[in-house]
Structures are given as C-alpha cells and as structure tokens.
Amino acid sequence: MPKLPQIDGLLIVPRLRIQNANAISSPMTWGFPSMTAFLGLMWKLERLLAGDIAVVFNGIGVVCHAFEPQVSRGGFTKSFCLTRNPVGKDGGSASIVEEGRVHLEVTLVFGVVGDILMASTTEREAAAAHIAGLLARMRVAGGTVLPGVSPRSPQLIALEEDEEKQAAQIHAVRRMLLPGSCLVERNDLLERRHQQLQATTPATSRLDAWLDLARTNWRSVVAQDENGTETVTWQHDRTDGWVVPIPLGYAGLADLEAPGTVLNARDTTTPFRFVESIYGIGQWVGAHRLKNMHQMLWYSSADDAAGMYRCCNDFTQYL
Amino acid sequence: MSTALKTASVLAFERKLEPSDAILFSGNWETRNTEKAWGAIAIREKSVRGTISNRLHLKDKDKEKDAAKLDAAIENPNLQTVDVATLAAGQDTLKVSFTVRVLPGTGQPSACNEPAYRAKLLATVEAYAREHTFAELGRRYAFNLANGRFLWRNRMGAEQVEVCIQRLENGQPSVTWTVDALQFPLRSFDAPAAGNAAVDELGALIAQGLRGETHVLLQVTAFARLGMGQEVFPSQELILDRGRGDKSKTLYDVSGVAGIHSQKVGNAIRSIDTWYPGADELGPIAVEPYGSVTTQGKAYRQPKDKVDFYTLLDNWMLKDKVPALEQQHFVMAVLIRGGVFGDKE
Numbered sequence: 001m002p003k004l005p006q007i008d009g010l011l012i013v014p015r016l017r018i019q020n021a022n023a024i025s026s027p028m029t030w031g032f033p034s035m036t037a038f039l040g041l042m043w044k045l046e047r048l049l050a051g052d053i054a055v056v057f058n059g060i061g062v063v064c065h066a067f068e069p070q071v072s073r074g075g076f077t078k079s080f081c082l083t084r085n086p087v088g089k090d091g092g093s094a095s096i097v098e099e100g101r102v103h104l105e106v107t108l109v110f111g112v113v114g115d116i117l118m119a120s121t122t123e124r125e126a127a128a129a130h131i132a133g134l135l136a137r138m139r140v141a142g143g144t145v146l147p148g149v150s151p152r153s154p155q156l157i158a159l160e161e162d163e164e165k166q167a168a169q170i171h172a173v174r175r176m177l178l179p180g181s182c183l184v185e186r187n188d189l190l191e192r193r194h195q196q197l198q199a200t201t202p203a204t205s206r207l208d209a210w211l212d213l214a215r216t217n218w219r220s221v222v223a224q225d226e227n228g229t230e231t232v233t234w235q236h237d238r239t240d241g242w243v244v245p246i247p248l249g250y251a252g253l254a255d256l257e258a259p260g261t262v263l264n265a266r267d268t269t270t271p272f273r274f275v276e277s278i279y280g281i282g283q284w285v286g287a288h289r290l291k292n293m294h295q296m297l298w299y300s301s302a303d304d305a306a307g308m309y310r311c312c313n314d315f316t317q318y319l
Numbered sequence: 320m321s322t323a324l325k326t327a328s329v330l331a332f333e334r335k336l337e338p339s340d341a342i343l344f345s346g347n348w349e350t351r352n353t354e355k356a357w358g359a360i361a362i363r364e365k366s367v368r369g370t371i372s373n374r375l376h377l378k379d380k381d382k383e384k385d386a387a388k389l390d391a392a393i394e395n396p397n398l399q400t401v402d403v404a405t406l407a408a409g410q411d412t413l414k415v416s417f418t419v420r421v422l423p424g425t426g427q428p429s430a431c432n433e434p435a436y437r438a439k440l441l442a443t444v445e446a447y448a449r450e451h452t453f454a455e456l457g458r459r460y461a462f463n464l465a466n467g468r469f470l471w472r473n474r475m476g477a478e479q480v481e482v483c484i485q486r487l488e489n490g491q492p493s494v495t496w497t498v499d500a501l502q503f504p505l506r507s508f509d510a511p512a513a514g515n516a517a518v519d520e521l522g523a524l525i526a527q528g529l530r531g532e533t534h535v536l537l538q539v540t541a542f543a544r545l546g547m548g549q550e551v552f553p554s555q556e557l558i559l560d561r562g563r564g565d566k567s568k569t570l571y572d573v574s575g576v577a578g579i580h581s582q583k584v585g586n587a588i589r590s591i592d593t594w595y596p597g598a599d600e601l602g603p604i605a606v607e608p609y610g611s612v613t614t615q616g617k618a619y620r621q622p623k624d625k626v627d628f629y630t631l632l633d634n635w636m637l638k639d640k641v642p643a644l645e646q647q648h649f650v651m652a653v654l655i656r657g658g659v660f661g662d663k664e
Contacts, residue, residue, distance in 0.1 A: 019339060019581060068574060072558045075565055081556040083582055087611040089618045089627065096559065103573065133534075137422055139333070144581070146339050147418050147487065147536055264328040264663070266430050 002301035002312050004294055005058040007111035009158045010173065013132050014107045015065065015150035021143030023069055023080075023100035026247035026277040030100055031069070032183065033141030034247045035298050035311040038062055041140055042110065048134055053127050059111035059297030063180040063287050066105035104143065107177055108135075111297045117158040128154040152176065159293075170292055177287035181242070182296045184315035186283040189213060189240055213281055214245040246282040249300075250275035252307025278310065291318050324637055326662035327433035334657035335425050335529060336460065336588055340571075341417035341469065341579040343553055345406040348479065348544045357414050359576040360551060362402050364566070369397040402570040404577040408548045413473055416540040417584055418487070419464070423531030425453070426654050439636055447651060448530055455648055456655070457526030459508055459591035459603075461518050465496075466503035467541050469587035471579070472552040474500070477543040484521060485538040492538065496521055500541065506602035508593070529655065553577040589656055594645040595619040595626060606652040608660070628653045629660070 025034035042060045049055065071078040080101070085094040116127050132154040136145045157173070160166045194209035217237045224230055253274045260268040290296055295315045302309045343360040350356035371393050406413060426444025431437045463469070467480045474480060480500035485492035496517040503514060510518045521537075528535030545551065554571040571578050589606045592598075597619055604612050608628035610620030620627040631650050634640040642650065 066574075072556070072561070072565070072569060079558055079560050081558055081569075081571075083580075084557050084613060086605075086607045086609070087613055087616055087618055089609040089611070089622055091611070091615075091617045093613075093616070096557075098559070137420070137534075144337050144339070144420075147420070147490075264432070264661075266329045266432055268432055268434070 002299070002310075004111070004297055004299050004312075004314050006113055007058055007159070007293065007297065008113045009111075009117040009156060010293060011055075011057075011110040011112050011128060011131065012107065012155045012157070012173065012176065013110075013128075013135055014152040014154065014176065015148060016104075016106050016108065016135065016140065017146040017148060018104040018106065018140045018143040019146055020070075020101045021104050021141040023102040024098075025141075026279070028277070028279065029245050029247055031102075031244065032064060032067065032246075033102075033104075033143075035062070035183070035313075036247070036249055037141035038108070039298060039300050039311055041108075041135075041138065044138065045131065045134060048138075049131065053114075053116055053130065055112050055114035055116045055127070057110050057112055059299040061109040061111070061182060061293070061296035061298065063107040063109065063177045063182045063296075064104065064284075065107065065180045066103075068103040070101040070103070101143075104140075106140075107180060109173075109177075109293070109296060111293065111299075112156075116156065124156040124158075125153070128156040170290075173293070174287055174290060180287045181284040182287050182290065183246070183282050184285055184296060185246075185248070185298075185311075185313035186240075186243065186281045186316065188316045188319075189243060189283070190281045210245060210279060210281065213243060240283070242284040244282050244284065246280060247277045248280040249278055249308070249310035251278045251309070256304060256307075273307065275307075275309065278308075283315075285315075294318060324435055324439060325433065326633065326637065327428075327431045327436045328661050328663055329430050329432040330428055330436075330661040331430040331659045332427075332654050332657045333422070333429045334585070335422045335655045336585065337420040337422060338469075338581050338584040338588060339418045340573050340581045341415050341584050342573060343404065343551060343577040343579070344414040344416070345410045345551075346412050346414055347410050348412045348542065351412060351414070351481070351542045358407060358410075360404050360406070360413075360553075361575055362404050362553070362570045362572045362577050364400060365403050366398070366400045369399055371395060371397050400566045401568040402566060403550060404553050404570055405550045406545060406548055411544055411547045411549075413477075413543045413545055413551050414540065415470060415473070415543070415579070416538070417469075417579075417581075419537045419539060419584075419588070421525055421528030421535035421537075423528065423534075425529050425531075425651070436636065443635065444651070444654070447647060451644075451647070453526040453529040453651070454522065456591065456652055457524070457529060458518060458522030460525050460588055461522035462503065462508050462510065463588045463590055464521065464537070464539055465498045465500060465510070465514055465518050466505060467500035467543070468505060468590060469539075469579070469584045470541055470543055471583065471587065473543050473545070477501070477545050479542075479544040481542045483540045483542075484517075485540075486524065487536045487538050494520075494524075508591075508603070551577070554580040554583050585656075589652065591652060592649060594649050596624055606649065606656050608653055608658065632660070 021033050024030045038060050042057045046057050070081045082096055088094055160169055190209055193213045194206055197204040197209055218234050221233050221235055222230055253276055257272045259271055262272045265272050295318050298311050298313045301312050344357040345360050346357040464484055465482055467474050467482050482500045483497045486494045498514040498517050502511040524535055527533050556569045556571050571580055586605045590603045592606045593603050595610045609618040611618040631642045631646050635642055
C-alpha cells in the first residue's frame with residue numbers, strides 16, 4: 001500500500017488563472033484535468049528548480065475556485081467549442097480534431113521537504129515568489145497561465161512539530177483556500193457501491209459499479225397510506241456528496257521495453273511501455289472540510305513489476 | 320554527422336508568444352483613461368425574422384413545376400436566433416484588453432527524439448539569434464500590436480483607434496507606449512514618424528524576451544471609437560454537431576464578458592509574413608508552415624515552390640543549404656508560433 005512521503009512544509013501558489021486547459025483527460029471522462037497533469041507539473045517544476053532552491057516536492061493538492069468549460073450554451077445536449085485550424089497545403093480545410101478546453105482558477109498546494117523551510121522569512125518569501133514566477137511560464141494541463149490578479153502572494157510554510165500549533169497553521173491555510181473545492185480520491189465509495197450492487201446482482205463488475213456511481217440513478221418508491229392509496233415518490237442515490245469518475249493513472253498493456261527500442265518514442269533514454277488509463281472515483285470536498293493537509297495531497301506510485309503507474313491520495317485514511 | 324542526420328519523428332515546439340483572450344468593454348472616448356468608466360459587454364440573443372436570400376437552383380427541364388416550389392420557398396420567412404454584442408446605447412467606444420507573454424527558449428523543442436537533430440537545431444537557432452538578434456521579428460510583432468490588427472473587424476470603420484501598450488513588471492506598468500493605430504498601415508511595416516520610436520523600443524523588448532534575456536509581459540489596451548450603440552465583433556464559436564433549432568451564430572464570452580479568442584489575437588500578432596510569393600497583392604499574412612489563409616481557402620507557400628516551412632527547414636538542417644535571410648526569419652517565426660513538425664516517414 002503506497003503512502004504519502006514525508007511532508008515538512010507547504011508551498012501555496014494561490015489563484016492561478018489558467019486558460020484553455022485540457023478538459024478531456026481520458027477516453028471515458030471529461031471535465032477537470034487529470035491529476036496526472038498536475039503531478040507532471042510538479043516534477044517538471046522540481047527539475048527546473050534543481051540546484052537553485054533546496055526543496056523537494058512530495059505531493060500536490062489542487063483546489064478549484066472557478067471552472068468554465070468551453071461548451072455550447074443553451075439546450076440540454078452540450079458540445080465542445082472547437083477551433084478552426086489553418087488550411088492545408090492544397091487550400092482545403094484541415095480536419096478538426098475534437099478537443100475540449102476549459103478555463104480554470106486553481107490554487108496549488110505542494111507538500112515539500114528541504115532545507116529552504118529552515119530559512120528566514122524573507123528567503124522563503126523570495127523562494128516562493130521565484131517558484132510562482134516559473135509556474136507562470138509553464139503550461140498547466142496544456143493550458144496557459146494568465147498573469148494573475150491575486151491579492152495574495154505565494155507562501156512557503158514550514159509545518160510546526162507541535163500538533164496543536166500545526167492544527168492552528170492548517171486552520172489558517174484552509175481559510176486561504178476558500179471558497180474552493182478540493183479533489184480527493186474516494187475508492188472506498190466504489191467498493192461500497194460494488195458490494196451493494198453485488199447483493200442484488202452477483203455478476204456486477206467494478207466497471208458496472210463505477211458507471212453506476214458516475215451517474216444519478218432515480219428510483220420510484222411506492223408508499224401506501226391507511227386507505228390503500230398509493231403515492232409514488234422519486235428518489236435518487238446521489239447522497240455521497242459531489243462524486244466524480246476520474247482517471248487515476250496508467251496500467252501497462254505490454255512488457256517494459258528497453259530504452260530506444262520502440263520506434264517513434266518521444267524519449268530514447270527511458271524504458272518504454274504501452275499503457276491504458278485506469279479509473280477511480282474522486283470527490284470534490286470543500287476546503288474547509290479538510291482535517292489535515294495530508295488529505296488533499298496527491299502523490300504517485302510506480303510499480304514496474306505490476307505495471308501500475310498511479311496517482312494516490314490518502315483522504316480516506318483520515319476519515 | 321551530417322550524413323546520418325535525419326528529422327526527428329517526434330518534434331514539437333511550444334508557442335513563445337502567448338496572448339490571453341481579449342476582453343471587450345464599452346465606454347466613451349473622452350473617459351478612456353478612467354478605469355471605472357468602462358462596462359463589460361455582454362452577449363445578447365436576438366431572434367429575427369429574416370428572408371430567404373441564398374441562391375436557389377432551378378433546373379431547366381421542370382421549370383414550371385419548380386417555379387411554384389420556389390415561390391413558396393421565397394415567401395417563407397427565415398426565422399433565426401443569433402448572438403450579438405454591441406456598445407451600450409449612449410457609449411461610442413470599444414475597449415479591448417489582453418496580455419501577451421513572451422517566453423524564452425526559442426528553437427528549443429518541447430519534444431524531440433533525435434538528440435543529433437536537436438543539437439543541430441539549437442546551434443542553428445543560436446547562430447541566427449547571435450547574428451540577427453530576432454530584431455526584425457520583434458519589430459514586426461510590435462508593429463502588429465501598434466496597428467491594432469488584433470481588433471480585426473472592429474478596426475474597420477472605426478473613427479479613431481488608440482492602442483496603449485504597457486510592460487508589466489511585478490504587476491505594475493513600468494513603461495507605457497501610446498500610439499494612434501490608424502496611422503499605422505496594415506499592408507506594410509513602415510511606421511509613421513510619430514510612432515516609429517514606440518515600435519522600435521517595443522520591438523527591441525520583444526526581441527530581448529525571445530532571446531531569453533528578460534521576462535516580458537505586456538498589457539495591451541485598445542480603444543476604438545465606433546459610434547454610439549454600434550455592433551462590435553467578438554469571436555464566433557465553432558461548434559460541431561449543432562442540434563437542430565440551436566442558434567446559428569454563437570459568440571464567445573469569458574465569464575459573461577464578450578471576448579476574442581486568444582488564438583485569433585495570436586494570429587493577428589504573427590501576421591508578419593511578407594516573404595511568400597504573391598505578397599505584393601495581399602500584404603502580410605499570418606505565419607503558417609504552408610502560408611495558409613483560412614479566409615481565402617488558399618495556401619501561399621506551396622511545397623512545389625520550395626518555400627514552405629518543411630522544405631526550408633529540411634534544407635537548412637539536413638542539407639546545410641542556408642535559406643535567404645527573409646526565409647530564415649520565416650522559419651524562426653514558425654518555431655515561435657509552435658506546432659508539431661515531426662517526420663513520420
């Protein structure tokens with residue numbers, strides 16, 4: 001069972017406005033960009049910083065403040081607004097590859113360790129500002145970071161050893177994240193739904209449970225009063241809060257190939273593997289409901305032998 | 320090395336000029352320097368009873384039979400719901416504002432699977448940067464900000480157009496250039512005497528940003544005096560699979576404020592290509608690998624003329640045939656534009 005690595009401090013980059021981020025992050029889901037994109041961002045940032053600032057990123061949390069998908073308005077069925085691309089060399093119009101885009105406003109919370117946490121307040125402020133400056137020039141889930149108008153500046157906070165003091169710190173951090181919702185993993189809900197469905201239909205698979213959980217199921221309930229008059233009420237099963245199906249990472253489809261042996265691979269120095277998306281259940285939780293920062297942080301686990309490359313979150317461990 | 324060199328099958332570049340969506344506001348010309356005097360322009364819906372005016376075809380052999388049908392078709396009203404955006408009734412000026420970020424690292428592929436090719440590419444771009452310092456490109460990009468080309472149709476028929484460009488540092492404007500955009504031509508890059516210095520300074524700054532020497536963030540604000548209550552033109556949305564009865568024209572907005580797509584702003588800024596065959600007639604077109612112009616359904620840089628991006632790049636990288644100077648500018652401009660240029664074989 002993977003576990004969140006050590007976290008000694010938090011780096012908070014508030015209110016990033018992101019334009020045209022990717023809204024189709026897997027073959028089966030659309031909406032908020034996948035956590036894989038944010039973990040990738042974290043690693044890229046770490047590489048950019050290598051040597052500059054003594055800091056290691058061990059986890060990332062995302063709080064979403066605004067979500068504006070680029071879809072058609074009005075009507076029940078919505079479709080993505082697409083881009084008209086330049087004509088080809090013969091003057092004919094280029095084929096349109098459907099892509100979903102979304103404008104976002106997010107706060108990123110990085111769980112960090114490193115010597116920089118011991119530094120003076122000014123040094124930490126400078127480091128946080130430097131990192132935020134780098135972030136502003138990067139792409140987040142394929143989207144562009146717009147110059148911010150955030151009244152808050154980025155912060156690098158060392159977490160206190162003392163539990164009481166730490167709780168006070170976290171209280172202050174949570175206030176900074178409001179109003180906003182935070183994406184966490186809730187695979188316990190999937191297990192529960194799976195068991196519920198299996199009670200009536202033993203052949204139910206996890207995929208059935210996942211699909212069942214991803215939608216709102218309405219069921220009629222017939223009640224009889226003492227005169228024998230039947231009344232019908234409709235009930236839905238959306239009682240677990242704001243539950244969403246999400247991609248969680250990748251599972252290997254074939255063996256790991258040696259570097260440089262697969263034609264047209266992007267990178268000839270890293271082992272290569274064909275993968276497909278794996279899915280799970282996530283939940284949007286109001287930032288004020290977080291008990292501690294470990295609940296919101298995502299980290300990766302890679303298991304070459306099992307062929308599992310997955311984003312993990314420990315929310316349920318602190319329920 | 321040169322014999323073994325081949326184009327990477329995975330080769331991609333990020334765009335280096337990064338505009339934001341442009342946002343539209345309505346106000347008055349006299350109060351254009353007052354921040355508070357501007358109201359956001361919202362998209363409205365309007366349902367009109369139009370007429371049938373598209374060309375109807377009549378076959379000769381059954382002219383008589385079709386004549387009745389044709390009459391009926393013409394008499395039918397053409398009902399449609401469309402989106403519109405206008406200035407407020409008592410206000411005569413459109414304000415368009417957006418930001419542009421210039422990113423460093425021109426010529427560095429974001430993905431490349433051929434280390435030798437990558438090295439050659441970086442060396443070539445570096446040699447170009449050393450010799451020509453991106454000065455010509457920077458100046459042309461600056462020119463397209465100054466002439467207000469990014470206003471597109473809103474610039475046509477405007478009585479007065481003023482463009483104000485500010486360099487932002489730590490969120491505060493450090494330098495401001497204000498120019499009369501209508502003095503700048505759209506068809507050439509000859510600046511008027513009054514605006515020459517501004518374009519040169521701004522161009523030098525953008526070139527600096529492209530060389531990676533400094534971080535460049537520009538705030539661009541344009542004012543176009545159009546007349547009270549006049550219609551303005553935000554971007555139109557392209558929606559595939561539009562359902563029956565849905566609007567025939569939908570306009571773009573960001574959180575309820577009419578806007579121009581960042582892609583469209585970017586297209587205007589990179590309309591600097593005057594080096595293609597036939598440039599005398601059409602003037603500058605947007606930098607595209609095939610010199611394609613969507614509105615004309617035509618590509619001006621045909622591979623058979625050997626002036627398309629791929630031919631030029633391959634000659635330069637693989638065969639060491641250095642293109643003419645203006646084509647070098649073009650190749651660099653395509654790299655700044657970004658794209659996926661890998662050779663799949």
